[in-house]
Amino acid sequence: MPKAPVKTPTRQPRTAGVDVGLNYHATIAFSDGTRERIANPRYFRAAEDKLRRADKALARKQPGSSNYAEAKRAHARAHRRVANLRQNHAEQLASKT
Secondary structure (H helix, E strand, O other), rough: OOOOOOOOOOOOOOOOOEEEEOOOEEEEEEEEOEEEEOOOOOHHHHHHHHHHHHHHHHHOOOOHHHHHHHHHHHHHHHHHHHHHHHHHHHHHHHHHH
16 A cells, blocks of 8 residues: 655644733734734623622522522623633634634
């Protein structure tokens, strides 16, 4: 069985430097002179209203009641959504080619 020919890369390998900031999530400078800016999605800011309402609803409930437990779950769900969005963004950014 003949061996398959060795594939040569179509692009030259390049290195990258990453600057993590506040205005942009990250700025990547490549060795070939190109730059890429990744926007900061600010998921917490987008969800602040829901988080604030969940906090206020939880504060109005009597600790130990079933309504308190329900409000606590809603509060946790709102925070978990922000955490999941952040995690998803980080994973998609890391796997980007």
